[in-house]
Amino acid sequence: MASILRRPQNVARSSRQLIEAASLSQTLARRPATIPRPLYAYARSRQYATQKPDGKQNAGEVDKKPGAAPKGMENLYSQSPMSPGGQPPDPNKKPEDGSGTLPGRTQLSPQEEKAMDDIFALVKKGMPASMTQDIDKALARIKKEGMPEELRDTIKECRDEGMSPARAAKLWRLTTQMARHTVESEMKEKQKEDEQPKQQTSDAPGPGTQGKGKKKGSKTDENMKMPEIRLDLSNFLVSAFVAYLLYRLVVPTENSREITWQEFRNTFLDKGLVDKLVVVNGNRVRVHLHRDSVASMYPESPAAQAGFHYYFSIGSVEAFERRMDDAQAELVIPSTERIPISYHEEGGWFNTVLAFGPTLLFIGAIFYMSRRAGGGAGGGGGGGIFGMGRSRAKKFNQETDIKVKFADVAGMDEAKLEIQEFVSFLKEPSVYQKLGAKIPRGAILSGPPGTGKTLLAKATAGESGVPFFSVSGSEFVEMFVGVGPSRVRDLFANARKNTPCIIFIDEIDAIGKARGKQSFGGGNDERESTLNQILTEMDGFNTQEQVVVLAGTNRADVLDKALMRPGRFDRHITIDRPTMEGRKQIFGVHLGNVVSHEDMDHLKGRLSSLTPGFSGADIANVVNEAALVAARESSDSVTMIHFERAIERVIGGLEKKSLVLTPEEKKTIAYHEAGHAICGWYFQWADPLLKVSIIPRGSGALGYAQYLPGGGGDLVLMNMKQMMDRMAMTLGGRVSEELHFDTVTSGASDDFNKVTRTATAMVTKWGMSAKIGYIYYPDGSESQEAQLQKPFSEHTAQLVDSEVKRIVDEAHLQCKQLLTEKKKEVGIVAEELLEKEVLTRDDLVRLLGRRPWEDKGEFSKYFGGGAMPGGPTKPGPNGEPEPPAGGNLPPPLGGQSEPAPSLYQGFEELGRRWRA
């Protein structure tokens, strides 16, 4: 009753129907139909609402026992998803605590309560205990006070008719309101509870002023805390409610049950309980019942719950309509009172989201790209669409970011001197300007990788204390046309805003390649226009603008000539691999970062002798590796042994302990290496030997002999004698195999490669063959033309071949003579190697006696004895020591295009395919 009174429109509807029922009663009585009509149900519902349910009058046969399942409906009730889990809520029953549902709200059904419990339990996971207690209380309050009817109606609307933006907004508003209301009432109650004991305390006799002061303070604290708790909790509740609503919307089957046509007909249609039918998506029919009638007749039925529906499936809409017509005709329902059927398409909001998915994805992708593209140093003008054309240059702040000074750049004194001029220009431009000198625009730093080009550019910025824009050439290259030039413009625009400053373009060859040479299949327009833009920008500086452009490259030879002309990159600074002295200084810089108790001077000298051809980056790596090796051994300082291991590791890779060799293979390797070692020991011009090993390494070498090219010093020139001795020494492995075994192996292929390359260079480049003469023939790596066509005639080609063969054969003969003579020594060294796996120079001195030739350079200073002091040198024709081979001097070594030094630096590897 109470609920009907609360809804005036219900009262009005019921009284109208009663009047209609009264006027129709005569007709009904005369009808033969046994089925009560919907109006009958309404009338009964009013009766139950006003009378006690145990009243016997007018109950009718079927409904004699209220709450019991009617005939045909037992099955539905006993298996109802709403029925398990205890009794359905009794609307008349007051809550135990005495407070009922609030006005405008309805009690939650047990299933709804359970669903909410589940969702709250899920969201509560991982929350602090204090918070979960508050949430439990709030949840209990919601259960106690019920859910706003408006909210429930909106949920129903969403389920029945689909989600719309207006409904979503309404849901959000109602949910938020409810959550806030719950939290506020909870807080008020808490406040009341807290105030009660305080009142008691203040009423109780206490220590006067002290007590008062304390009370005041605590109240203020509380007031301060409250909004914080409220916000958290209400946010949480809103989230939980939204989750709950979505759950209820997405899983409507929780509140529905599938029935058959027969069940529908017998249980609902025949009994006049059907209000309307909704055909959903043309294949299912949702049955809307007269809830009040169902609730009155069958209070236990889940169909009495709001939001619960029965469904049945249909084959086709036409067949269903025909069946309904037949059924209603059988029931003699006049056409004016037939059950309305509506049609509805569902799955709505989810399908809508799906339909919009690609569009949303596209918008998201564009948004992401625009954010990403906008992440550069930016600030400059024409960023292009979504900032794609903005420069990606990183700007380093001179005060905070660039700590590098010239002192950190060791070696390369000439390069430093050259670049220091830029520093003084940036610091004091007036000195230059007043004399009418034009300021250099930029410098190209070229050299092999890791030689410190970037470091030098940074040090220039660090010393001059100006902003430093660093960008890599490849960052100008994008798949979009026009982005490269646009980025160049942006970079220079930024730089002009920050004058004085330095721009550093690393790997400039990515964009600065000579324009005609870039590719065979036509030019690369994008790259060319980027280069053109750089040329234009560099021209566009006026001499007052203090922007210095430094560029780094490993391939200065491929750069466009226009880039290198005066007025653009005025200075060309070549930074080569460091010399012995340079390596010492670089070791000095990096050794400062590790803990070592070795004598530093000796350590630096020895390490730099051991690392010919290493770049600055290699040296930094060696020092770091040594510290790692020491740490692995739990050593408290890094010692010489650790450094040597690190060098071996950097050159040859890790020891390959897992590789298992057969005894025969080991023996072959030992004799092969012993052959190299004996040659290195007895040939006068061979490089001093440091170590022989037959431990396989990660780089594919099964063994190696380590020499010190140039005796640890800087090898600038090599004469023919040195070359022949080196070649003979390189063939020592194979010759030893020939002399000690009845067959040979494939292990010497790498040696042959080196020997052939040296011999070819002697013939075609260094003018060391009388038959070819003083002619230089470039090879394929030097020019593209040479790749396609040999630079010499067929006749010359045959001559080159025969000359190369002659030189190699001579080296082989020289080696064979020595090793035949020293066959016994080879055996001794090989057997010792088999036993110890690694032999040092001291071992060789022990086995073979001192080397008959004096060691050159700084070798003896850092590597001790081994050579006969002032040992024999071959006398010249007049008894004086023979001078180095003159006349046929090869060109200076050390330049990166020279193959010779790299052939002998480091290890003599046995080749990767020893076992092939």
Ligand SMILES: Nc1ncnc2c1ncn2[C@@H]1O[C@H](COP(=O)(O)OP(=O)(O)OP(=O)(O)O)[C@@H](O)[C@H]1O
């Ligand atoms: N002269 C040097 N003094 C001290 N450290 C050096 C020197 N040269 C190189 N290094 C070390 O090597 C590292 C790499 O050097 P850098 O990046 O400057 O080489 P790069 O020549 O620019 O190489 P790439 O050509 O490959 O760009 C430096 O960070 C530094 O630790």
